[in-house]
Each structure stands twice: as C-alpha cells, then as structure tokens.
Amino acid sequence: MIPWKAIDRAKVPGIEGEVTLHVRDREFSIRTAGTELMNSRIHGSEEALAELACSRLNQKSPWQILIGGLGMGYTLAAALEESGSDTQIFVSELIPAVVRWNRDHLGHLAGRPLDDPRVRVEEEDVVKTIAKRKSVWDAILLDVDNGPSGLTRESNDRLYGKFGLKASFNALRPGGVLAVWSSAVDEAFTLRLKRVGFKTEIVSVRARKSGKGSKHTIWLGVKP
Template identity: 40%
Template sequence: MEVVEKVVTDRGELVLRRDAGHCELISNGVFLMDTRSGASERTLVDAAVSAVAPGGRLLIAGLGVGFSLASAVSCATLAEIVVVEIEPTVVAWHTTHLESFSGGALRDPRVRVVVADLGQWLATTEEQFDAICLDVDNGPDWTVFDTNAALYADAGTALLRAHLRPGGVLAVWSAAASEDYAARLASTVGPVSTVLTEVEHGEPDVVYLARLAGS
C-alpha cells in the first residue's frame, strides 16, 4: 500500500493511497471510497439522467473518485453538470492522480465545479435542477462527518427538494437500505423507487429515486 498524498484539511486528515493500481480515499483513518468498481455510483447518475429530458441540468453532490461525473459527461443530452465538492484537494487530485478514473471529465465545457459545503451552498443559491444526485459520505445512516447528517434529515431533504424543477428527480446513494429515509423521501419529495447494486461483501449498495410532481 502506497501513500500518494496526505493533507490536513479543515475537516482533518485526508489520505490518498494506491494499491495494485487502484486508489483509496481515507478521511481521519476512516475508509471513504476506492476506484475498484464504481458500479453503484454510475447507477446513481444513469438512473437519474434517464428520467431527465434532453437539455436538462444535473447537480452532482460529491465528486469522490469521479465515477459519477464520468457517467454524467458520457450523457450527451445533458446541457449542464454542476458538481459541488467541499474539499478542494479532491478537486485538485482529479487533475493528477484521479484524472484517469474520472476520464478527464472536469475538462468538459458543460461541467462547473463549486467548491463549497453543499448545505451552505444550497441555502444561498436559487439555482434549480432537473436531477440532483446526492452522494455524500456513506448515505443517510452512516456519515463520517456529523454535519453531513443534516443533508438527510427533514430540513436537508426539504432543501434539496426546493432546488428541483417541477418533475425533477432526487437520486440518493446509500451504502445500505434505510426504510426511514425512503419514507422521508416519499413524504417530502414524491414517489420513491429503489435500485440495488450487489457488492462483493455485505449488503447491496442502494440508490433511491424520488420524483417531484410536475407543474
């Protein structure tokens, strides 16, 4: 295992390490994600985009190792892709160590990166989207940072809903199923469907899709 870079951020220590050609992100000693698969992250975007008409605007909440963004860029019908990522170091790594995993997607002219806390940014912008893909921490029931839990609570879910256009879709990645969160999505946003992705060990990854009523 090779440590590629280790930095101290406002949220503590962030480590990028490499193992057998793959990269891992470690935050304060806790594993966040790696580049070994990305199937469920691609599913997150593909499922959301499939419900969006040509010319739509997509918000990706969380850049991670770039699988979601690469999948979004591959969709020619999207007019604009906004990525909100809190950690500038992660954005910088996508011009170096992680560039091959995101396919150089940051260079796509439709892509705009906002370096900010998602909740704070949403509270200060009036931008609306046809689809929002939320992939922050490990989902509603296991967050590495306590502040991220607010995104999955009642107020955070309502805030995300406020930035959907009529008929828009909120797609949420989770490391495990959460009946309580699915119920919150249904009551706050609209009808919910679920897509499962089997993983090598443990419970399947889950993508929740909640659709807002049209105008």
C-alpha cells in the first residue's frame, strides 16, 4: 500500500491546531486534528447537496447561491453544473490554505470550478457571510463540518443552533433553500429547522455516486 505523504500544512484561523493536505498516488486528503475533513475518492453526497438544493428551487436560474466550505470543490462543481450562465456562486472558505490548495494541487479533481467566471471565493467564516445580507440567497449550501453533531470545530455550532438557523432563514429569499450536509441523522436539528420556519425534508444519500458507501444525511429547508 502506498503511504500517505503530507505535502502542506497550515494554521486554522481562530483555533489551536493545523490543517494538512495529504497525497497518496492520485488520492488527496484534507485533515485537521487527526480527523479527515474530505477525501477525493468519496464525493457523491457532497455533489448531491448541490443537486438536491437546486432541484427544490421553484424559480429558474439565474440564482444567487452561497456555499460554505470549499473543501475539494465537488459541491461547487455540482452547483455550477445545475446552474445557468447568469447564476452567481459565492463560496466562503474559512481556511486560506484550502483555497490555495484548490488552485495549486486539487483543482483538477472537480474540473477547476474556481476558474469559472460565475464563482467568487472569499476567505471568510460563512457565519459572517450569512449575517451580512438579508433576503438575497436562493440557496445556502452548508458542508463545513461533520454536521450539526460531531463537530470538528466547536464554533460551527453557531450555524446549526437556533440563532444560526434564524440567520440563514433571514438571509434567504422566499422560496430559497437551506441545504445542510451531515454524516449522521440528528432529530433535534430537524426540530430546530421546523421551529425556525423551514418546510423541512430529510434525504438519506450514499457517500458514493454508485449508490455504495456509508449513508449521509442532507436536510433541505425551504423558506416559505
């Protein structure tokens, strides 16, 4: 078996610890604090996050879409695939090194989505991006952690709690969709989405496009 090799490492803003980029043959892995954030072999549910959210939008594109976290760009590439030429996609990525790695090492994995003129990427906490503007986004796609429970970054709890969900609700246009990726089901989170006012649907998706692999959960919350 080919051993993993760390090709770069960087500090994670706001916390102790670092994020590393590993490579093994043609496979890449982004890790923080010993946990794998993303692996290039498995990205079916990350793509499903964008496909499902766009399929629930009842107005035709152009859309304004916000994606929080870039990772390896699979969700972004899938959102571009679903969108028309006038759609604008804004990506908030917390870790500057992840953006740099997408330009230098990872871009080919998802077809270099950052080069698409419809995309703007900002090195910013998506919590801040969401709080900035009201009633602007047609879709907010969140894949910043393992999901509402099992956080690798505690401060991401601000996204998944009552106030974070209210902020996303306010930032969406009527008919807009909040889509949240998670490695596990979380009934308390479903309840919170409903209490905030989202028409909520839970979809179970396989990690791999082939229909194989672990089951992941995607919540789709539509703002009435």
